[in-house]
Amino acid sequence: MERWDDRRDTIALPWLWYAFRSQWRWVAAGVLLGVGLAASIVLFGEKRYESNAKLLIESPMGMTLGAGGGIAALIVGGSPDLNTQVEVLLARPLLEKVQRQAGIEEPYRDFEKRFRATALRNTNVIELTATDSTPEGAQRLAKLWTEAYLSHVRTLYEQNPTTLAEKLEKELRHQEDQLRAVSKRITDFLKRQRIVAPEEELAKSVEKYADLLEQRRTQEAQQIALERQIAALRRQLEREPKFYEATRNLAIPPEVQQLNTKIAELEIQRSGLLQEFQPNAPEVQLVEQQIAQAKRERENLLAQAVDKQFLTLAKQEMVNPLYMELAQSLLRAESELQATRATLTILKQQQxxxxxxFQRTPDLMAEYTDLKRQYEAALTIWTEKVRAYEQARAQQLVGKISPILLEPATLPDRQVFPRPVLTMGLGTMLGLMLGMLGALVAAWRARRLSNRWEVERLLGAPVLAELRSALDPAHVQLLTWQLRALGGGETWHRALALPLTPQTQAIAQQLAAALQTPENEAEADLPAPIASNGVLRVYTAPSNASHTPPAERLILVAPKGYALDEATYQMLAQTGDRLVGVILVEEGTR
Structure with missing residues (x-):
């Protein structure tokens, strides 16, 4: 079944060419659909024309637009004041004025998409683009747009900025007074609390508190460990004696000496017997038993000596070094325990x-945060006031900008959408892709044994031969060698033929008879045929798809172009790796 799954999930490149060639109608239909869609867009789509105009934005004194405009032009390719004028051009009040003048009734969201303003790189020029369905309409919109912008700019810059500058100066002084008052309140708060940077000091205190807790946990764990160590040392001291016997001389009993002499004599006797007899001889075994008995008696006597049942001649006692070492360890542990307890006391006080x-910190931080928020708000307002005042003063000193109509709106000579060549090309490509996709789907769903690629995709078995007439003996011999190379062996039990048309049945029976015949009817220069293959007969597809032929190897003989129904396909799927080859018979060419 592994070969079946691999073949079924694999697509060969020749099969793709066959699929496109056999399902050419799908490809043609897709191309026609794409061409038709593109043609409908070209013929019936809404046309769009663009009209362009250019504005030159200059400073009256020949200065560069905007503070730092030269650097901005080098870095980002444009002036910040040009970008400001682009925003003015696309402002809603200006575009609504253009819409009223043009008399176009459509939502503002759709109307604003007709206009586009772009600052040309490294220049003081702004390009305006207006879009409409007719060339005249696009030119008219661009003209109305430029006129409305020039009028709007003149209205803005004709206002006298002196009144605005005086008003901003008064507001700036008032804001500076508020900023100084808030700053003084913050200074008084810090002096009263005797702190410099509350946030930093709080962060340091939190870090110290965390380190303190960690040290306390470490000391408590060390205290518990020392207490357990002291208890263990005391228990060992209670079990360990203070003195131990350095030497002890025991009187050796005469019975042990007699047994040693007896064992030595028996060992000598056994050595002599081993020179004359085998180790398993009865004489040697008897002596070994006597030696073992004497050793057991000696061990019993020595055990009695260990139990102090014999006389001790001399004994010497010394101080136990293990007891002294345990006592010293106990003293060190008790000293460390006292030091740990003292450290814990200090850590608890610091905690x-x-x-x-920390109990007083929330109130202090809340008050400090409120003061700091007031200071930041006052500082932000003061900064905005300073910026507005500087702009007003700069407008007084430098003057207003001068937009000049560099290039009036022109009548477009061709439409920007749709473009016939590009639209037809894109439509053709889209239709071709859809057609190829449909052809692949149709070819994949087909179950027709048309060629070797379809057979391998559907059945997972190679095509052994494509026949147009009866088999000759040489072809049969080559076919048997091919089957053996595929792993079929020399014994075949069934030949499977679908369906049993006259020509298919004749070739299947000829193949069965040729494989069953032991005589060599081929040319003289061919090797001898294989041995008899036993029973090899034609087998048709059963009505039950789950019932498959019981043979271990199967050959499928089928007409070329035969379409598999569901029952036949399921039956062949159940054969799996047993189906090692397919022979296609081309009907009507005998």
């Missing part, structure tokens, strides 16, 4: 101090 500090 209490930090906790008292």
């Amino acid at each position: 209490a101090q930090f906790e008292q500090l």
